[in-house]
Amino acid sequence: MASHRAVECVCFLPLITVFLTLSLAQEAQKTPGDYLKREHSLIRPYTGAGASLPMWDIIGNTMITNSYIRLTPDKQSRSGSIWNKVPLRVPNWEMHCHFKVHGQGKSLYGDGFALWYTKDRMRAGDVFGNQDYHTGLGIYFDTYSNHNGPHNHAHPYISAQINNGTLHYDHDRDGTHTELAGCPAQFRNKQYETQIAIRYYKQRLTIMTDVDGKSEWKPCLDVDGVRLPTGYFFGASAATGELADNHDIVSVKVYELEVPDLDESMDYANIEPSADLFSPPRDHVDDPKGAFKNATLTWKRMFLLIFCIIIGVILCIVVGVVVFQKRQEQQRKRFY
Ligand SMILES: [Ca+2]
Incomplete structure (x- = not known):
């Protein structure tokens, strides 16, 4: 399976490069302010900082300060999350998140954090502080490798999972067998800004990182055939166990992406989350998975x-x- 993936990756590399170049060109042309969705964004100075934020709720050990949202402190057995109060109403969007993961651990630290676009909000659980069997999109920033078997990879590792409420996140395998795609990314204990861009445009999920201090986006994953509805909520969560880290969210910016030929008749709110290349093996015998x-x-x-x-x-x-x-x-x- 791994070798097939490798061959496919090599074959698609030129295509991915062209797409990302075009994407970045589009990014440069875009005037972000025109499309910024303030109700989904979290930008300093946070209004209402100290106790609460008007558009966001927090649960667990998450704390709001003047300059960051600390999902968990660098202490054992903590977990918490922050959730946008307003459901997203646009079908094509891009999120930029400036985050910071840091702590005292030199070689042992964990467990990581996650960004969410899900049906439910404020459900504490053991998948980086959020519930398992979520419905929607989860993006995991896994800093601790639980697993040394086949398909293991360098950590920290960023991966995406599309779930319709039936898939379990298996920590023992670092979620590898249910991931859509992923990439290793050295984002921990950096003195410069570390950021991620998540773009969902015409059923295509593209993730880029800026974690090398070069102020440029680097491709992480790019997957077509991903279906997500409108009406879900953005959130971020984190958890520590025996190992710990500070997991901080500095800012979140959500942009609406305009589609010239948007199908207005489509019922975007009633799409079930699914992906062509990885969908749960239940009632999808005739779908592209075959x-x-x-x-x-x-x-x-x-x-x-x-x-x-x-x-x-x-x-x-x-x-x-x-x-x-x-x-x-x-x-x-x-x-x-
Ligand atoms: Ca892990």
Whole structure:
């Protein structure tokens, strides 16, 4: 599976590069102020800082200060979250989040935080401080590697999950088997600003990071065929266990993205969260996942075929050499 992914990644690399270049060009052309959705944004100075924010609610150990929202402090067994009060009404959007993860731990720290666009809000749980089996989009900033088996990857690791309420986040496997896609990103204990951009545009989810102090967006993931409704809520949550970290949100900016040919007749509020490349294996036999499975089979068959041909050719050469040598020996014997 990993090798197939690698081959697909290599094949799609030029396409991704072109898309991201176009995206960034579009980004540069856009005047963010025109589309900024203030009701979903969290920008310093926060009005009402100290105790409450007009458009946001907090639960658990989350604290509001003048310069950041501390989801959890660098102390064991803490968890908390912050939730936007206003449901999102636009079908195409982009969120920029300036965050800071830092703490005393040199090699042991955790567990991480998450950004959410979900149906429910204010539900404390054990997936980075939010409930498991969520409905919507979860983006995980996993700083602690729980798992050393197959498909493990460098940490910290950012990944996205689309859930319709049926998928469990398995911490023992760092959520790898239910992720849409992901990328490693060294965002912890940085002296400069660390940011993420999440774009949902025409059923395409693109995530870019700016965590290297270069003030430029770097691609993290780009997945087409992602369906998310309007009417959900933005949130951020974090949790610490035996290991801890400060998980801070500095700012959130949400932009409305205009689509010239937007289908006004579409009922955007009633879309069930799903993704073509990873959807729960329940009642989706006829959806594009089937095509993906077939594609995987074709890859396997192709590999087997090439393998058999190579083995066949090697066998022919070996047999040929042996027969040739035997004949030469016989000829030499005849001469003596
Ligand atoms: Ca983990």
